[in-house]
Amino acid sequence: MTDSHTLEPRHQHHELSSGVSMHAVHWEPAEPTLPPCLLVHGLASNARLWDGVARRLAALGHRVVAIDQRGHGHSSKPDGPFDMASVADDLRLVITELGWQRPLIAGQSWGGNVVIEFAHRHPGAASVIVCVDGGSIELQRRMPDWEVAKEQMAPPSLIGTPIAKLREWMTTSNADWPAEGIEGQLANFEVRDDGTIAPWLTLERHLLVLRGLWEHMPSDLYASITDPVLWISADNGQSEWTEAKRAGIDAAVSALATSRSEWFSPAHHDVHAQHPAEVAALLHGAVTDPDFF
Secondary structure (H helix, E strand, C coil), X not given: CCCHHHCCCEEEEEECCCCCEEEEEEECCCCCCEEEEXXXXXXXXXXXXXXXXXXXXXXXXXXXXXXXXCCCCCCCCXXXXXXXXXXXXXXXXXXXXXXXXXXXXXXXXHHHHHHHHHHHHCCCCCCEEEEECCCCCCHHHHCCCHHHHHHHHCCCCCCCCEHHHHHHHHHHHCCCCCHHHHHHHHCCEEECCCCEEEXXXXXXXXXXXHHHHHHCCHHHCHHHCCCCEEEEEECCCCHHHHHHHHHHHHHHXXXXXXXXXXXXXXXXXXXXXXXXXXXXXXXXXXXXXXXXX
């Protein structure tokens, strides 16, 4: 086992046959003896939200790669497509580029839906699928009209906000987060020369990704998925939202061949950034403990 505090990531761009230049954050253990892990962020997020989890997994002996999905972070910014099949197939191309065999693949929020789509499209290509407060998102059930969904879920305009103001707000609102999680959240934004920020994901691309998520119905896919699926979910204290989420995940666990659900309460949607040690322990157990599922 390696001391996690001594680990530093390596950044690399992978040129995929899809035309995407994908930025990846590599965490290399001193002795890579355990299954590799691919970590996938959510909508308008970035690879660095996984730093706390990735550092701990690498210290345990896992090769870990966290990616910026197309349009996000330091990856290329194509005009499209951003449908679920295209972004899920990017993961397959990354795994091939890395030369990995059957890694654990974890996705958060929108990324959870992406990895469910991956499991459907590429059965057996992963050892375990992990959905972190995502994977069961079905926006059409709450907002059947796309125009309504687009209006209600369009992101706030943060362009021009001073980075110092944003840092203060994030530190105050996420007071129980480790510093690594705060820095990961700040990495969602480009910092301009004048000290103000702009999201790496443009509004136009954000809406295209959102449309792909709105069109996605993961419950139609569960019966086809043979890989074991771990659900890690956050109870944010809002009973109506949590009850609906629990019902969706309970249905998913029942429909899947092999599945397990774990809840964090109370917890933030970015539970992997808020509780990296606990999330890393679950991912580690999912691929090392034969009785985990």
